[in-house]
Amino acid sequence: MTYRTLISADDLKALLDAQGKVLILDCEFDLAQPDNGPAAYRVGHLPGARHAHLDHDLAGPTTGTNGRHPLPDRAAFADWLRAQGLGKGQLVVTYGGMGQSGAARAWWLLRWMGHADVAVLDGGRDAWVAAGHELESGEADDVAPGDFEPGLPLVAGTVSAKDVLANIETGEAQVLDARDPARFSGENAAMDPVAGHIPGAKCRFFRANLAEDGTFRPAAELRAEFEALLGGEPAILQCGSGVTACQNALAMEIAGIPGAFVYPGSWSEWIADPSRPVVTGSEPWGEDEFRHKL
Incomplete structure (x- = not known):
């Protein structure tokens, strides 16, 4: 298997x-x-x-x-x-x-x-x-090096800040922001010197992909929610620094919606250049939707 x-x-x-x-x-x-x-x-x-x-x-x-x-x-x-x-x-x-x-x-x-x-x-x-399985403690044992060799990427790829900026004008893809609703809307900027989100982005809080026990929610539920967010457009996934965006990428793969692009630099890179546009407040399927889910 x-x-x-x-x-x-x-x-x-x-x-x-x-x-x-x-x-x-x-x-x-x-x-x-x-x-x-x-x-x-x-x-x-x-x-x-x-x-x-x-x-x-x-x-x-x-x-x-x-x-x-x-x-x-x-x-x-x-x-x-x-x-x-x-x-x-x-x-x-x-x-x-x-x-x-x-x-x-x-x-x-x-x-x-x-x-x-x-x-x-x-x-x-x-x-x-x-499940009743045991843990072990301490440091990892030494291991013999493996023979792994990298190959062609098995993900759709990445986009740059320049690509995301161009997408604001073209609207060819939907940006999904994995940060929590308060950071997305600009209410909370504790982790970043600039609050808000990328114009046109929608909030898909990464924790909305999980059930109460921490497992991923059923594929059909995830698919319905991502499809409603995307409206048939391809996805660009971002977050604070390109980490929780990958959890959305995994959720989309589980849902049977492969092909999402990841913006690795995400919000922490975006705001490093003050010329890049920033907006605050909720977008459709943003703050109120995911506050309700939580």
Whole structure:
């Protein structure tokens, strides 16, 4: 059986019990306190999991104008994946990180690197524990390097700030902003020096993709909501720094709506240039809709 979007805790346990060769990436992170992710990993993680740090492993260097979590260099990321033991065609399972956004970022990056066999653990570590499976603690063991080689991207691709700016005029794609409604509307700018959103964007708060237990909602429900938002247009996904946007990308893949583009720099890059337009307030399917869902 192949896993390309989600895998359940019990299915993953069965693979591990059968001595299946699986690379598990713990992607726990805390935007406010970056050391919390590694600390949580040391306290308890899935057996054999290796920690993937959002700032150091799943992102590249920042320049002050390219956003908080720019994409890593492909060659450098391939080296890191090999160092984790990744081999050609090996299944990778990711979990954790603010509503599975860290896990979705790793999932998207692996597909961007041309690796098809990657899935997010549905419900994350909580689902693993709830299913009665054990955790282990401490640091990761040393592993032999894998023979992974990057290939052609298996995602639609990325867009630049220039592309998004042009799209404001053309309206060829619908921008979906994964940030929470208060940040989208401009009520809360605690994380950014400028409040608001990209003109024409709609709010698709990433947590709206999840059920109360942290698992992803049914595909049919997700499909209906994304289709209503998009109105038949292609999607450009953004957020604060290109992380929670990947959770929307995963939700769309689950829903059977592939082909979304990701704007990696997202809001933190957009506002680095004061000439780029910003608006505040709710848009259709924005703040009021998702406040109701929460």
